[in-house]
Structure formats: C-alpha cells, structure tokens
Amino acid sequence: MNKIMLGYDFQMFCMQGFKIPLYAPLDGHYIVVGGSGSGKSTAVLYWLYKCRKQNVKLYIADFKASKEFSGITENFAEFEECYDLIKAYYEEFLATPEGGDDCIKVLLIDEIAGLLTHFSMTKQGKAKADEIRGIMSSVLMLGRSRRCFLWLSMQRYTASIFPSSSGSADNFHVWSENDHLSRIGGNQFSIFLYCNRNKEEVSKCKLKSS
Numbered sequence: 001m002n003k004i005m006l007g008y009d010f011q012m013f014c015m016q017g018f019k020i021p022l023y024a025p026l027d028g029h030y031i032v033v034g035g036s037g038s039g040k041s042t043a044v045l046y047w048l049y050k051c052r053k054q055n056v057k058l059y060i061a062d063f064k065a066s067k068e069f070s071g072i073t074e075n076f077a078e079f080e081e082c083y084d085l086i087k088a089y090y091e092e093f094l095a096t097p098e099g100g101d102d103c104i105k106v107l108l109i110d111e112i113a114g115l116l117t118h119f120s121m122t123k124q125g126k127a128k129a130d131e132i133r134g135i136m137s138s139v140l141m142l143g144r145s146r147r148c149f150l151w152l153s154m155q156r157y158t159a160s161i162f163p164s165s166s167g168s169a170d171n172f173h174v175w176s177e178n179d180h181l182s183r184i185g186g187n188q189f190s191i192f193l194y195c196n197r198n199k200e201e202v203s204k205c206k207l208k209s210s
C-alpha cells in the first residue's frame, strides 16, 4: 500500500529527542481542522510534497485564492471557479472503474466551510453548495473502491458541510486537529504529530509545528 510520511512523533521527540517518522496510507480521505494561522495549508503542502513521487492526479480548489497551492497542478481553481473544478473531479470519479485505474485521484478543497458559506448566500449559489455537499459525500462513501479521495481543510469542524445524517464524516482516515504553532525542534522546519497510539494507523492526530 502507498504511504505518506505525515510528520514526526511529537511525544517521542519531547521525551527522547528522536525524530520518528509517522506514516499514513495514501489511500485515504484526509481532513485538517484548525484556527486561522494554525498551519493547515502548510501541513497539506508538506504532505503533497511527501507524496510527489507517487502516481497521484491532483485537483486543488483554493477557495481563498491564497496562492499557496498555485503551480502544483493544472487542475486548479480559485474562488467561485472551485465549483466547476469540483464538478470536473466528480465526472472523473464517476468515469473511474471499480478498483481504480492507474493513479490515485485526490480532490483537495482548502477552506471548504468558507466556500459553502459563500455559495449559500444566494439562491442559485445555494443549489451549487448543496451539489458540492452531495459530491463530497459520494466521494467519501464510494471513493475508496475507485481510489478517489477527498482532502479537506477548515477552521472549525461542522457536520453541516455534508448532507444531514449522511454519516459521511465517519469515512475520514486521517483527521488532524491543528494546535497553535509552538516552537519545538529548533529552527529546522518540521511537522510534529501527537497521535492516538491505540489505533493502527495515524488518525485523530494533532499537528504541532516547529
């Protein structure tokens, strides 16, 4: 199975001073939650960098037009154009056979809650927001068998980003909640994760940053 190095074990670093890498399956849905400036986009960029040698077809919807993600993929959109990009990804998802094809397909939506709130301000936009909710739910439920995955970032988790009682959120494989950035590990840039050791995979991890 393909894996990504997500960062280093925070507890181990604090106790022993060793940087032990933590891995998660690339075949998974990811969500990063954290306040403004907590390091969400940086963590996602780090993970994208770590999986750059894997065969991943990437779609990036950068609602805030933060420019952090530009130049990584040609399947890229900002602000209201994110809707068309998400639809294009969904068409590709529907055309992908069971078992997947030659690559993993990832749809990254940065600041999903902001995107949905923005669209929901008008009647026409509300229909688009509902469509996006449906698409995300469908990818979360059925994507694994087609090797199509959703990566989301948002400031505060709310279940209202999915259709009500869909249970879609239960399908995330990596759930990271960013703390405030704390300076650890000297000046070297690193991502540290505080993770739930009872699980086999890195999940429900907390990100700490150096």
Ligand SMILES: Nc1ncnc2c1ncn2[C@@H]1O[C@H](COP(=O)(O)OP(=O)(O)OP(=O)(O)O)[C@@H](O)[C@H]1O
Residues within 6 Å of the ligand: 034, 035, 036, 037, 038, 039, 040, 041, 042, 043, 181, 189, 190, 191, 192, 208, 209, 210
């Ligand atoms: N692991 C890290 N080590 C050092 N600096 C970091 C780390 N992660 C993030 N930063 C710095 O913290 C700042 C905020 O990070 P980032 O933009 O990723 O946060 P964000 O949660 O995406 O913020 P926003 O909600 O504004 O989009 C940036 O200047 C970034 O360079």
Ligand SMILES: [Mg+2]
Residues within 6 Å of the ligand: 040, 041, 042, 066, 110
């Ligand atoms: Mg950001």
